[in-house]
Amino acid sequence: MNAINDPVSQAAVELNDILQAQKNAILDEGYVSAATRINRIDRAIGQLLKYQDELAAAMSSDFGHRSLQHSKMLDVAAGVGPLQHAKKHLSKWMRVEKRKTLFPLNLLGANSRIEYQPLGVIGIISPWNFPVNLTFAPLANALAAGNRAMIKPSEFTPATAELMKKIIAEVFDPTEVAVVTGGPEVGEAFSSLAFDHLIFTGATSIARHVMTAAAKNLVPLTLELGGKSPVIVSASADTKLTCDRIMWGKVTNAGQICLAPDYCFVPEDQLDTYVEGLQKSVAQMIPTILNNPDYTSVINERHYQRLQSYITDAKEKGATIIEINPAHESFIDQPFYKMPPTLILNASDDMLVMQEEIFGPLMPVKTYRDLKDAIRYINSKPRPLGLYYFGSDKAEEREILEHTTSGGVTINDVLMHVSQEDLPFGGVGPSGMGSYHGFDGFKTFSHAKSIFRQSKMDVANMTGMSPPFNDKTEKTIKQMLKS
Structure with missing residues (x-):
C-alpha cells in the first residue's frame, strides 16, 4: 500500500x-x-x-x-x-x-x-x-x-x-x-x-x-x-460480608474491571454455604436484572459472545453452571447485552474461563483443603494485578502476603486498593509495568535530575585524585575501602 x-x-x-x-x-x-x-x-x-x-x-x-x-x-x-x-x-x-x-x-x-x-x-x-x-x-x-x-x-x-x-x-x-x-x-x-x-x-x-x-x-x-485476580477465602472469614463484597466486585460494571475478582478459593467443607451466600448477595443487590437501571450491560456483542463461549465451553467440559437470575428473566432479544452473574463450579484449567481474563460477570468458585494448595495454584499462574484475602487469621494473611506476588492486595474487600490515591497502582509481570x-x-x-555542587576547595589536589598520584592518593584509597 x-x-x-x-x-x-x-x-x-x-x-x-x-x-x-x-x-x-x-x-x-x-x-x-x-x-x-x-x-x-x-x-x-x-x-x-x-x-x-x-x-x-x-x-x-x-x-x-x-x-x-x-x-x-x-x-x-x-x-x-x-x-x-x-x-x-x-x-x-x-x-x-x-x-x-x-x-x-x-x-x-x-x-x-x-x-x-x-x-x-x-x-x-x-x-x-x-x-x-x-x-x-x-x-x-x-x-x-x-x-x-x-x-x-x-x-x-x-x-x-x-x-x-x-x-x-x-x-x-x-x-x-x-x-x-x-x-x-x-x-x-x-x-x-x-x-x-x-x-x-x-x-x-x-x-x-x-x-x-x-x-x-x-x-x-x-x-x-489485568490478568486473573484471585480471591482466597479463609475458614475464619465472615461469610455474609465476604459474599457481599466479592459479588459487589462482579456486579459493579458487570465485572468489566481490570481488578475484578476473577476466581475464588473457598474452604472445601464450606462450598455449599458460599454458593448459597453468593446467590443471596446478588439477589439483594439486583433483585431484577434486565430492566434494572443499576446493572450495566456488557459493552458490545463481541464481548457478550466471548463470555457466552466461556460458559458453553465450561459446561461441555464438566463444570456446574449456576446462573444467578433472581427474577427468572429471559435475556433473549434484549436491546443491549446484559448478562446475569454466573457461578462456575468445578472449573478446571483446560476451560477457557480459567485461561483468559474474564472481564465480565462470571465467577469460577474453586475449593481448597490446605491454604498452601491455593497459594501453590496462584503461584503457578501469571502474576495478577490484584489479590484478595478474606479472613481474620493474621498468620494466614501474612503467609499469603509473603508467598504470593501481585500488583496490589486488598484485605477483606475487593478492588479498593486502587481507590487509595496515596498507594502506587500498577501490575507486575504480565499484569503490568510501572x-x-x-x-x-x-x-x-x-x-529526577541529580545535581551535585562541588566545593570551592581544590578537592582533587587535597585528596590526591588527580595525577601525579602520591601519598594522599594512597590515603584516599584506604579511606574509600573502609567498610
Missing part, C-alpha cells in the same frame, strides 16, 4: 504535528510553576464538574445501558479525585530533595540534591471500561508533574471519546492537552509516536503491540493491564 494512502501513515503525520507543537511549547515555556500546574488541573476539574451529566449519558449510550449514578461515581468523581489530590500535594512533591554527599566532600562544602523536572509530552491510551476515570487519573499525575499530554481514548466508547475531546478542547490549547479519536489505525500510529512517556491501560494482548511500537523510539512505558497515582505517579511522569 502506498504510504500516502496508508491510513496509519496519514494518522502518524497528523499526530506527529500535534506532538511536535507540544514539544516546542515545552521548550518555550521552560520552568513550569506550581501556579501553572494548578491552573491546568483546575481547568480539568471544572470540565468534569460542568459536563458530568453529559459524560454519564455518553457512557450509558456507549455501553447500551449503564447507570448514570454508577458513571458519575466511579468515572466522573473517580476522575476528579486524583486531580484534587494532585492539586493539594503538588507543591510538596515539587520540592527539591536533599541527598547525602560522599565523605569527605560533604565536610568540604559540596552538596547533592534532586530536582523533579517534567519529562515533556505524556501519551495516554485509555480503555473503554472506565473511559473517564482512566483518562483523567493519569492526566492528573501528568499535569502535576508539569507535562503536556496527548490522549487516545478507546474506539469502543465513541460517544464518550468525542465528548472528552470537546471538553478538553474548550479549556486547553492543543499544545497543552489534546485528545485524538479514531480506530485501530489511529491507535497504532499513536503508540508509535516519540513520546517522553507513554501510559497504556488495557488488555495484555494489545500491550504487546504497544510495547513493540514504543520500542522503536525507546519510549518508556507504564502498562496497566505504577502511578499520587506521588508515585508524579515521579513516574517526572525526571
Whole structure:
C-alpha cells in the first residue's frame, strides 16, 4: 500500500504535528510553576464538574445501558479525585530533595540534591471500561508533574471519546492537552509516536503491540493491564460480608474491571454455604436484572459472545453452571447485552474461563483443603494485578502476603486498593509495568535530575585524585575501602 494512502501513515503525520507543537511549547515555556500546574488541573476539574451529566449519558449510550449514578461515581468523581489530590500535594512533591554527599566532600562544602523536572509530552491510551476515570487519573499525575499530554481514548466508547475531546478542547490549547479519536489505525500510529512517556491501560494482548511500537523510539512505558485476580477465602472469614463484597466486585460494571475478582478459593467443607451466600448477595443487590437501571450491560456483542463461549465451553467440559437470575428473566432479544452473574463450579484449567481474563460477570468458585494448595495454584499462574484475602487469621494473611506476588492486595474487600490515591497502582509481570497515582505517579511522569555542587576547595589536589598520584592518593584509597 502506498504510504500516502496508508491510513496509519496519514494518522502518524497528523499526530506527529500535534506532538511536535507540544514539544516546542515545552521548550518555550521552560520552568513550569506550581501556579501553572494548578491552573491546568483546575481547568480539568471544572470540565468534569460542568459536563458530568453529559459524560454519564455518553457512557450509558456507549455501553447500551449503564447507570448514570454508577458513571458519575466511579468515572466522573473517580476522575476528579486524583486531580484534587494532585492539586493539594503538588507543591510538596515539587520540592527539591536533599541527598547525602560522599565523605569527605560533604565536610568540604559540596552538596547533592534532586530536582523533579517534567519529562515533556505524556501519551495516554485509555480503555473503554472506565473511559473517564482512566483518562483523567493519569492526566492528573501528568499535569502535576508539569507535562503536556496527548490522549487516545478507546474506539469502543465513541460517544464518550468525542465528548472528552470537546471538553478538553474548550479549556486547553492543543499544545497543552489534546485528545485524538479514531480506530485501530489511529491507535497504532499513536503508540508509535516519540513520546517522553507513554501510559497504556488495557488488555495484555494489545500491550504487546504497544510495547513493540514504543520500542522503536525507546519510549518508556507504564502498562496497566489485568490478568486473573484471585480471591482466597479463609475458614475464619465472615461469610455474609465476604459474599457481599466479592459479588459487589462482579456486579459493579458487570465485572468489566481490570481488578475484578476473577476466581475464588473457598474452604472445601464450606462450598455449599458460599454458593448459597453468593446467590443471596446478588439477589439483594439486583433483585431484577434486565430492566434494572443499576446493572450495566456488557459493552458490545463481541464481548457478550466471548463470555457466552466461556460458559458453553465450561459446561461441555464438566463444570456446574449456576446462573444467578433472581427474577427468572429471559435475556433473549434484549436491546443491549446484559448478562446475569454466573457461578462456575468445578472449573478446571483446560476451560477457557480459567485461561483468559474474564472481564465480565462470571465467577469460577474453586475449593481448597490446605491454604498452601491455593497459594501453590496462584503461584503457578501469571502474576495478577490484584489479590484478595478474606479472613481474620493474621498468620494466614501474612503467609499469603509473603508467598504470593501481585500488583496490589486488598484485605477483606475487593478492588479498593486502587481507590487509595496515596498507594502506587500498577501490575507486575504480565499484569503490568510501572505504577502511578499520587506521588508515585508524579515521579513516574517526572525526571529526577541529580545535581551535585562541588566545593570551592581544590578537592582533587587535597585528596590526591588527580595525577601525579602520591601519598594522599594512597590515603584516599584506604579511606574509600573502609567498610
